[in-house]
Amino acid sequence: xxxxxxxxxxxxxxxxxxxxxxxxxxxxxxxxxxxxxxxxxxxxxxxxxxxxxxxxxxxxxxxxxxxxxxxxxxxxxxxxxxxxxxxxxxxxxxxxxxxxxxxxxxxxxxxxxx
Amino acid sequence: xxxxxxxxxxxxxxxxxxxxxxxxxxxxxxxxxxxxxxxxxxxxxxxxxxxxxxxxxxxxxxxxxxxxxxxxxxxxxxxxxxxxxxxxxxxxxxxxxxxxxxxxxxxxxxxxx
Numbered sequence: 001x002x003x004x005x006x007x008x009x010x011x012x013x014x015x016x017x018x019x020x021x022x023x024x025x026x027x028x029x030x031x032x033x034x035x036x037x038x039x040x041x042x043x044x045x046x047x048x049x050x051x052x053x054x055x056x057x058x059x060x061x062x063x064x065x066x067x068x069x070x071x072x073x074x075x076x077x078x079x080x081x082x083x084x085x086x087x088x089x090x091x092x093x094x095x096x097x098x099x100x101x102x103x104x105x106x107x108x109x110x111x112x113x114x
Numbered sequence: 115x116x117x118x119x120x121x122x123x124x125x126x127x128x129x130x131x132x133x134x135x136x137x138x139x140x141x142x143x144x145x146x147x148x149x150x151x152x153x154x155x156x157x158x159x160x161x162x163x164x165x166x167x168x169x170x171x172x173x174x175x176x177x178x179x180x181x182x183x184x185x186x187x188x189x190x191x192x193x194x195x196x197x198x199x200x201x202x203x204x205x206x207x208x209x210x211x212x213x214x215x216x217x218x219x220x221x222x223x224x225x226x227x
Contacts, residue, residue: 019203022171031213043203043217056214059115084171094213098144100165101213 001027004093004106012112016081023110025072025093031055032074033103034066037088046089049074050096078111086113115142118206120218127194129227134157137218138186146207147180148215153200160171161202162189194225 005024010111013019033056034046045058049068065112066076078085088110092103117140123146127133137146144184164187166177177195180187191198196199201222205215 033214035217042219043205045214045216046209047211048212048214050212055212056208058214087200096213099209099211099213100207102148102160102163103215105150106160 004091004104006089006106006109009107009108010108012114013081014114015081016109017081018077019081019111020075020077021089021091021111023055023074023076023093023106025074025091026104029093029095029104030072031094031096031101032068032072032076033092033094034076035092036060037089037090038086041048046076054090068083081102081113083113086111116147116206116208116216118163118204118216118218118219120204122221123219124224124227125224126224126226129194129196130224131192131225133189133194133198133223133225135189135204135221135223136186137188137206138184139206139216139219140185141206141209142185143209144206144216145215147178148205149189149215150205150217151200152205152220158203189222194223196225196227199223199225 031062033048050057068074088108094101145166150158152158177190204218208214
C-alpha cells in the first residue's frame, strides 16, 4: 500500500497570506490528524478528522482550520499567516476501527513564512 | 489541558549501553501510549506502543513499561547501536474517542561507537 502523502512538500509564503496543505491517507484509513512540528515546541496536535467530521481539536487559534472529504483526503488551511507559523506540518492517518490505533505519518509540508 | 512531559531532553550513551527515556501524562482517560523515532529530515516512525491494560511490552531490544497509577511510562533500549541515534517522542491518546495524540517534547539520543 502507498503511504501517507502530503502536498506540497515545501512552501514559502509572506505574512498575511493564507495557505492550504493537503494530505492523502493510506487507502482504507478513515482518520486523519494534523500536527505542527517546531524545534521549540515539538509536535503539537492541531485537529483530527474522521468521516468528514472534526473529532478532536488542539489549542490553536481559529486561523487554523481543516476539513476532510468523502474519500478521506484532508486539507488544512492557515489564514493570515504569521512568522511563528513557520513549521513542519505533519499529517497522520489511521484505520480508526477503535480508539488508540497506530498513526502513520506523512513526510510533512515545510512552511516558511517571511 | 492534557500534557505529556518527557525526560531527558538529550541522552548520550556508548554503543552497547542501555538507554531509558521517561514520560508522564496528565489525563487519566489516556489509554494508548506509542513511541515514535524520528531521524533527521524524516517522518516519525512508530517503534513500539502499549495500551493501558498492559504493564509491559517488549520487541527485541526495545521495551516499554506503563504505570497507570503513577501516570508514567518509559522506553528502554538495550544494547544500543549507532543507528539508534535519533529523536524519540512519547505520546498519549487525547481521550478514548479518537486516535489523536499529545506528544512529549522529544529526547535526542546519541549513541557513540
